[in-house]
Amino acid sequence: MTVIRPDQPTHVVSPVTDVDQEALAAAIDVAEPGAVLMALVHLTGDTGLVDEFAAKLGDTVIMGEYPAEVAAEVRDRARHLLGGSLTPRITVPDDDLFRRMTEVCVADAVGAEYVPHLREQGGFEPAQAVVARTRKPPEHFTVAVIGAGMIGLNAAIKLGEAGFRYRVFEERDDLGGTWSRNVYPGAAVDTPSHFYSYSFEVNPLWSKYYPTGPEYLDYLHGVAEKYDLYPNISFSTKVLGCEWLEDEQVWNVIVHEDGVTRTYRANAVVTATGVLNGASIPDVPGKDTFAGEMMHTAEWRSDVDLSGKRVVVLGTGCTSVQVVASIADEVESLDVVMRQPHWVIPERKVSADVPDGMRWALENIPYFHQWFRVKTYWWAADKGWVIPRIDQEWYATHVSASPANDALMQVCLDYLDRSFADRPDLKAKLTPDFPPFAKRIVKDPGFFEAVKRDNVAVHAASFREIRPDGVVTTEGEFLPADVIIWATGFKLEYLGFLDVVGRDGVKLADEWADQNPRAYLGITVPGFPNFFVTAGPNAAPNHGGGHNVTSEEHVHYVVESLQYLVEHGLTAMEPTREATDEYNRRVDEELDQTVWTHGRTANGYYRNKSGRAWISCPWRLVDYWSMLREPAPEDYRFTP
Template sequence: MTTSVIPGDRSTRAVNAVHDADPERLTAAIDAVSPGPLLMTLVHMTGDRSLLDEFASRLKKARAAEAASAPGEYPAEVAEEVRRRAHAVLSPELVPELHVPDDELFLEMSRVATDDDIGPEYVPYLREQAGFPPLPASEPEHRPAPEGFRVAVVGAGMVGINAAVGLAEAGIGFRVFEASDDIGGTWSRNTYPGAAVDTPSHFYSYSFELNPDWSKFYPTGPEYLAYLRHVADKYGVRDHVELRTRVLGCEWDEQRLLWHVRVQSPGGSTEVYEAKAVITATGILNAASIPEIAGAETFEGVAMHTAEWDDSVELDGKRVVVLGTGCTAVQVVADLAGRAEHLDVVFRQPHWITPERNVVSGVDEDVRWALRHIPYFHQWYRLVTHWFTADKSFQIPRIDPDWNAEHVSCSPANDALMQICLKHLHEELGDRPDLVEMLTPDFPPFAKRIVKDPGFLAAARREDVALHRTTFDSIEPNGVRLANGEFLEADVIIWATGFKLEYLNFLDVVGRDGVTLAEKWDHSRDPRAYLGITVPGFPNFFVTAGPNSAPNHGGGHNVTSEEHVHYAVETLRFLIDRGHSAAEPTVEATDAYNARVDAELDRTVWQHPGTANGYYRNAAGRAWVSCPWRLVDYWTMLRAPNPEDLLLHP
């Protein structure tokens, strides 16, 4: 199989222009947008770097006077001056010469745009992740992939689509196998009421395909699915996807040095696809986790999991019981409150809930216009958004032993976030001390996933909503019996109980010497991988979203997606350029890497004993999901394979 050229050039990200713009729209946009990114546009268009010195000084004075209201938010008088300058410089008649900054200038611009101290190690990372055009450079010559060198990609969600784009760009043949009847992964399956992404829209997207048209600052599930479909269409991915085709297993052929990938076609027949490499893009949260409750089979109403939503079920005017208070549950409750006749929310342990004023807010049309038309504004807006939702939070989950010994929070930085959450809780429910007590966790923020409030706390105070800090004891024909003896009448039971965490234990993978991945990983009880991606004994097998690769302190799955795809593609390019057939990590390199992971994780709240029932930890209590590194450090580790850590096959 050969790979056709996929349209769309990732190396030339679009730069918009104000030329021929409607003067009124331009004026309105300048008045509506964030001043930091707008100031960077002026530097690009004028080449005047003295603007940076001037406004850095203004911001410093404002901080000294305590005029700044939030991290990265310009004080009013500074913002007003930026806009005044922009009105003077930007005009529909202007055809600017766009000045592309070198690394030194880019770093200075990043610091002023965020009003924060960013280290020089972030420059290449932020250039890429913010979606800037790469600096002119001589791309190394790569040998073309040999005839028949092709890759099997398992899954057509965020990572699978990304892998398709990356492999095609590298000239490597591939096929994507997707078990469902549509692309989109998580966002094609999760259609429950209120389904949304809890990472900002303008960051939670591919760095090579920025979207200026998000309607909300945090995208709804349907809008994010539409974005993924757009990317798949633009880059011709659909032509390489086999829908309704389930991968049953993969077996390594030691003589021919390739994988036999067994797939089940839509008609039910089994076929074998031969591939030099396999990239799994299935994620780790796939199978719905539904607790086994006595009497469940007797329920006469409807019971459904949020990941198996039935849109035909009528919820308005019904008695609904929701089990859970995680990210999904709060979205469902916020949406159903006021629609259901009565809504009962049952949960074992509360989460820390943080206020986020934009989580349900729409993006003003003037802002969208600016993102589309003002040169480089979109890239700088994305950079600022990313900075304050990613490594800026790196210290929050890290333990200060002295502080942790005397506080619920684990450090001063962690406590600062906890106080924000407590303030929000008291502001929303201050006249309901019973609910405040019920919804106050007894563990540090970040030990379990932080929840951004979509209106859950406001819903909790309604007369037709009741919260119960307990769990189900049994289910009866017309309702639920709780562990405290209380009975709740129900027409509908909603399992907002998340997923079974699966590190490929649903896939039969046989590596060298007949060893299975299930055996290697002790049937997913404690999986380990080199860099969170590859496993000794499994050549050319790339596990995206593997153990200890999730950036739980901040960022998003989109960053991990791009990092893992980049590493897989660069490893395959390395093999092709050097004339090797396959590579796998050595046992020594894998053990050394995981020793470093464990040592670093021991200093974090992800090992906190009060959160043993969260999916961040395995049955033995080890934090097996979280990545311990800063995003920039992990990104740097994955730029290229280290030959010294690899066992190479001829």
């Protein structure tokens, strides 16, 4: 793989002059010390700081946290070395220095394979082109992007930068995907703010360490404005289907807008619809008889006043815990009906504000933001790759799947012990009987405290029947209700809502029937030329990281693939059946060693109806990133 790098480093951080000394001093007092130290290396040019503090850290670090005395020395050094002008003497380090700096910043060993990945994900440089750029895309070559959420906007930006004409079709009247849809109380991202953003568009102004839904939507609006995406987005336009026209080598994209069905021709299609789309609402007998208000969290009605109401919530996943923690103090009573508990971990920063000094450092100290992003990402990404993997001998006699899996379980059990020392009834109800990661881990936004309130009750059950004035659980208990909230997640749909017809009339719905979607690299499908699926089957980074990471990788692969067609004067590409089958054989082989496949009693959307793990990507993030740098011509069928 030959990486095409620009002659000069990109993303070079500008100097900061006329520094507010009082603000700088306040920032040094609270800013993350590893990132401060790396910023000092950039600003002073003194690379000796790397080896000096590597020796001071030694083996005393736990989870990247600098010992108090080392952190204090970093801050003291910063006070002496930083002055009225913050001008970097080192911009983007070479690979060797970058790796050594990273190891000291995160206080952990870092493999060489991570260097290019972290340079990109840290925001030091954009994704590097691999396919040659000697030809420009033809004027007539157009790309249809379906969806204007995180991935669709990313695709629009990168396609535009590469010179491809495109149009984004968005069914709703606003961009943002899940963050324009989920407006329930407490809606928030459960991935850290400072890397849950585009690596090429970092945001130093997050108010919280985990962004709220409205703040994240504001971020996406700002990105769309900065890159002037709005003229190329068709809002309130529902894509009904796509049909490949073999004679013309184009896709016929059928859309519905303004009450009229129209067609749009595109040489390539990029789906950016995600997989969790339609609200999943159980079909409970008597649902139509309920006399109160009923709503799903994805269809939240702000006109429903919960004050003083008797509320019943079904579900205890990521959405439910946010809602429960947010509304418990305003309702008369709150009954949480829990079909199955999740493992819940404490996260002290999940609702914490970013201090003013920290925000000043992120915005004003050159390279501090990039290193803080690297450190945040490092400890939330591939460090968790081993946790869902099974040690067969261990798993035979434990609830947990391996010593590493057990270490996480013990953290969760300790949190249960501390939270419910005087409530053994709640502890018993909220303790799962399956290994961590078999279902999605929940970070507690205040749920454990909320369920201990006098007006809150937890029921280990589901709904058996709905009556005009309440709910009967599967345990036979009647719960009076004025409002029912469905926190039951989404229907998992891999493009099942689109009528996609490929080469020779083959329908994607038939290829992916019986909840068994398969794709090469999770992106392309045999028989569907120039059709690129983002967030496809077995592409979710369920061990760590974030959706933003793999979405950037998918978009990069799409652009590199289209550029490959341009460079070689080709019209279309699709993966061979052999390459697709071999890739998925490897996927299944890897997943067979994980709790995503063998999760015992855990239910949920991680497995399809036949028990196959169809969501999770089995690879480390760095390995999947490497696979998606450029298309492998031998795995594709091309059309001249």
